[in-house]
Amino acid sequence: MLFSTIVRLIAGVGLTSSVLLGCQQRLAPAAIANPVLPGDFPDPSATKIGDTYWATATSSNWGPAFPLLKSKNLTNWQLAGYVFPDQLPAWADYYFWAPEISQEGGKTYIYYTAHQKGGNLAVGVASADRPEGPYRDHGPLVSQPDGSIDAFPMRDENGQLYLVWKEDGNSVQLPTPIWAQRLNEARTALIGEKTELFRNTAPWEGNLVEGVSMLRHGGYFYAFYAANGCCGSGCTYATGVARAKNLLGPWEKCPQNPILTNNSRWSCPGHGTAVERNGRWYLLHHAYQSGSAENVGRQGVLSEFHWNSAGWPEFLNQQSEPTATANSVTTRPVVDEFNGTALDLSWQWPVAHKPQFALSNGRLQLRAQPDFGGAALGRHTLTASYTATTTLLHPAALPAGATAGIAALGDPDNSLALTTGGGRLQLWERRAGQPRLLAEAPLPSNATAAIQLRLQVRNGNSYRFAYSADGRTWTNPLPADGATSGAYLPPWDRGVRVGLLAEGPSTATADFERFELENNAE
Known part of the structure; x- marks a missing residue:
C-alpha cells in the first residue's frame, strides 16, 4: 500500500x-524509423x-x-x-x-x-x-x-x-x-x-x-x-x-x-x-x-x-x-527535373572518371566517354525493388558511334543498360569489362524527338527494361517480357547505383529531360 x-x-x-x-x-526502446541513412x-x-x-x-x-x-x-x-x-x-x-x-x-x-x-x-x-x-x-x-x-x-x-x-x-x-x-x-x-x-x-x-x-x-x-x-x-x-x-x-x-x-x-x-x-x-x-x-x-x-x-x-x-515504421525517405519517389544550374547533390560518378555535364533549360547534357564503360551518373538505390525512368531527347540525332540511356551501375566494369544510338535500341550487359548484347530493336519512328526508358528491379537481382515513345505503351526488348539477372552487379564493398549513361566519342552529348526513381516499400 x-x-x-x-x-x-x-x-x-x-x-x-x-x-x-x-x-x-x-525505458522502452525508442521508436526508430530505420534505415536512418537509406542507401549505401x-x-x-x-x-x-x-x-x-x-x-x-x-x-x-x-x-x-x-x-x-x-x-x-x-x-x-x-x-x-x-x-x-x-x-x-x-x-x-x-x-x-x-x-x-x-x-x-x-x-x-x-x-x-x-x-x-x-x-x-x-x-x-x-x-x-x-x-x-x-x-x-x-x-x-x-x-x-x-x-x-x-x-x-x-x-x-x-x-x-x-x-x-x-x-x-x-x-x-x-x-x-x-x-x-x-x-x-x-x-x-x-x-x-x-x-x-x-x-x-x-x-x-x-x-x-x-x-x-x-x-x-x-x-x-x-x-x-x-x-x-x-x-x-x-x-x-x-x-x-x-x-x-x-x-x-x-x-x-x-x-x-x-x-x-x-x-x-x-x-x-x-x-x-x-x-x-x-x-x-x-x-x-x-x-x-x-x-x-x-x-x-x-x-x-x-x-x-x-x-x-x-x-x-x-x-x-x-x-x-x-x-x-518505414522511413518516409525510402518510400518517397525521387524526381529530378534538372532545373537550376547545379546538379543535385545526390548524383554520383565513378571516382576516377568524373564525367562532363551541364544543366540548361531543364535538361541534363551528359558528354559521352569512349572508354571505362562510358560517362556515368548514378544515384543510390534505396530498396530492393524499384522503378527508374528517364526521357532521352533527340535520340536519332546522336552522332555515329554514340549511345545513351538508362543503366544499373555496379562499377565501370559491371553494368546493365538500355541504350539507343544509330537508329537502334540495345540492351547491354557489361560484366568484368566485357560487353555483351542481350537484345535489340529498331528505334520507333515516332520516337525521334524523345524516348522514355524504364528500368524495373524486383528482389534486388531481377531486372526488366522497357522503352516507350508516348509514355503509355511500353515494350520490353527481351522476348516474352523477360528479365535478366543483375546478381553480378554489386562490388564486394558497395551497392548498385541507378542512373544515366553516355558512351562514344567525346564530341557527342546526350540530353536527358527527367529522371524518376520510385521505390517499393520492403
Missing part, C-alpha cells in the same frame, strides 16, 4: 517507478556540433568523396555536401573508406582511409573551419606495409591526443592489431611510439577486428569495434566492445561479445559511432537489410543501447525489430 502510494506520488511529478526499481528497469552508407560516423549532428560515411569508388549529412534528431538526415566535392587528395586514388568526423577547438576534422598512389591503404586527415567545409587536406598520417585503415582520434586520461587505427593484417592473412599513437595538436604527424591495444583473439572475431570508435563513460574508455566478414552475401560481421581504465590499456573485452548481431530485419551490423541524445545512447552503424540481396548496400541504422549494471553497453532491440 505504502509502496504503490509513493509510486503514484513520484509519477505525479514526472518521474517513473524505474527510479525505485533500480537500473534493471529501463557504410561505416557511418557522427558527432554533435552545436545543436546539430553531422555525419559522414564511406564512399569507396564513387565520387564525390565522403558525403556530409546533418540532422537535428539523428533520424532525419539531409545531404549537405562532400568532404572532397571536386578534387581528390593529391596523394590518393581510390577506396575512400571509413571517414571519422570530430570537432575540437572550433575546427572539424575528418580522419579517413584511402589507397595511396603507388602504395597501400593509408590514413589521412582533412580539416575545415565549418562542418560543411571547405576542407583542406593535410595528407597521410600512417601507412604500414600491410595497410592502415579505420582511424579514430581520442584523448587519453591526461588529455594527450592519440590516433587509434587498425593495421590491415587480414589483407595478407595476418592478425589485425588495433594501434594507438600520439598525434600532434596540428593533426599533421604521429609522434612517439605506437602501442597495441588489442587484436582479434576470440573465435567470433574471425580473421579481423576493425572499425574502432571510442567514448569515455563512468571511468572507462569504451571501444566499439566490428569483427569478421564485412561484406557481401556471405558476410559475418557483428559488433563487440572492449574497455580500459587507461587509453593504452590493459583492455578487456566484454564477456557478452558480440553485443550486436543479426536479427530478422538487419544482418551483419557493424562499424559505427556511439552518440548520445536527450540522455539516450545510440550506435549509428551499417547493416544489410534482409531481402535486399546486397544490391542496396550497407545502410545506416540507428540502434539504441543502455549501460547495464556491470557497466557494459547492452542493446535494447538485440532480439527484435529495430524499426518501428
Whole structure:
C-alpha cells in the first residue's frame, strides 16, 4: 500500500517507478524509423556540433568523396555536401573508406582511409573551419606495409591526443592489431611510439577486428569495434566492445561479445559511432537489410543501447525489430527535373572518371566517354525493388558511334543498360569489362524527338527494361517480357547505383529531360 502510494506520488511529478526499481528497469526502446541513412552508407560516423549532428560515411569508388549529412534528431538526415566535392587528395586514388568526423577547438576534422598512389591503404586527415567545409587536406598520417585503415582520434586520461587505427593484417592473412599513437595538436604527424591495444583473439572475431570508435563513460574508455566478414552475401560481421581504465590499456573485452548481431530485419551490423541524445545512447552503424540481396548496400541504422549494471553497453532491440515504421525517405519517389544550374547533390560518378555535364533549360547534357564503360551518373538505390525512368531527347540525332540511356551501375566494369544510338535500341550487359548484347530493336519512328526508358528491379537481382515513345505503351526488348539477372552487379564493398549513361566519342552529348526513381516499400 505504502509502496504503490509513493509510486503514484513520484509519477505525479514526472518521474517513473524505474527510479525505485533500480537500473534493471529501463525505458522502452525508442521508436526508430530505420534505415536512418537509406542507401549505401557504410561505416557511418557522427558527432554533435552545436545543436546539430553531422555525419559522414564511406564512399569507396564513387565520387564525390565522403558525403556530409546533418540532422537535428539523428533520424532525419539531409545531404549537405562532400568532404572532397571536386578534387581528390593529391596523394590518393581510390577506396575512400571509413571517414571519422570530430570537432575540437572550433575546427572539424575528418580522419579517413584511402589507397595511396603507388602504395597501400593509408590514413589521412582533412580539416575545415565549418562542418560543411571547405576542407583542406593535410595528407597521410600512417601507412604500414600491410595497410592502415579505420582511424579514430581520442584523448587519453591526461588529455594527450592519440590516433587509434587498425593495421590491415587480414589483407595478407595476418592478425589485425588495433594501434594507438600520439598525434600532434596540428593533426599533421604521429609522434612517439605506437602501442597495441588489442587484436582479434576470440573465435567470433574471425580473421579481423576493425572499425574502432571510442567514448569515455563512468571511468572507462569504451571501444566499439566490428569483427569478421564485412561484406557481401556471405558476410559475418557483428559488433563487440572492449574497455580500459587507461587509453593504452590493459583492455578487456566484454564477456557478452558480440553485443550486436543479426536479427530478422538487419544482418551483419557493424562499424559505427556511439552518440548520445536527450540522455539516450545510440550506435549509428551499417547493416544489410534482409531481402535486399546486397544490391542496396550497407545502410545506416540507428540502434539504441543502455549501460547495464556491470557497466557494459547492452542493446535494447538485440532480439527484435529495430524499426518501428518505414522511413518516409525510402518510400518517397525521387524526381529530378534538372532545373537550376547545379546538379543535385545526390548524383554520383565513378571516382576516377568524373564525367562532363551541364544543366540548361531543364535538361541534363551528359558528354559521352569512349572508354571505362562510358560517362556515368548514378544515384543510390534505396530498396530492393524499384522503378527508374528517364526521357532521352533527340535520340536519332546522336552522332555515329554514340549511345545513351538508362543503366544499373555496379562499377565501370559491371553494368546493365538500355541504350539507343544509330537508329537502334540495345540492351547491354557489361560484366568484368566485357560487353555483351542481350537484345535489340529498331528505334520507333515516332520516337525521334524523345524516348522514355524504364528500368524495373524486383528482389534486388531481377531486372526488366522497357522503352516507350508516348509514355503509355511500353515494350520490353527481351522476348516474352523477360528479365535478366543483375546478381553480378554489386562490388564486394558497395551497392548498385541507378542512373544515366553516355558512351562514344567525346564530341557527342546526350540530353536527358527527367529522371524518376520510385521505390517499393520492403
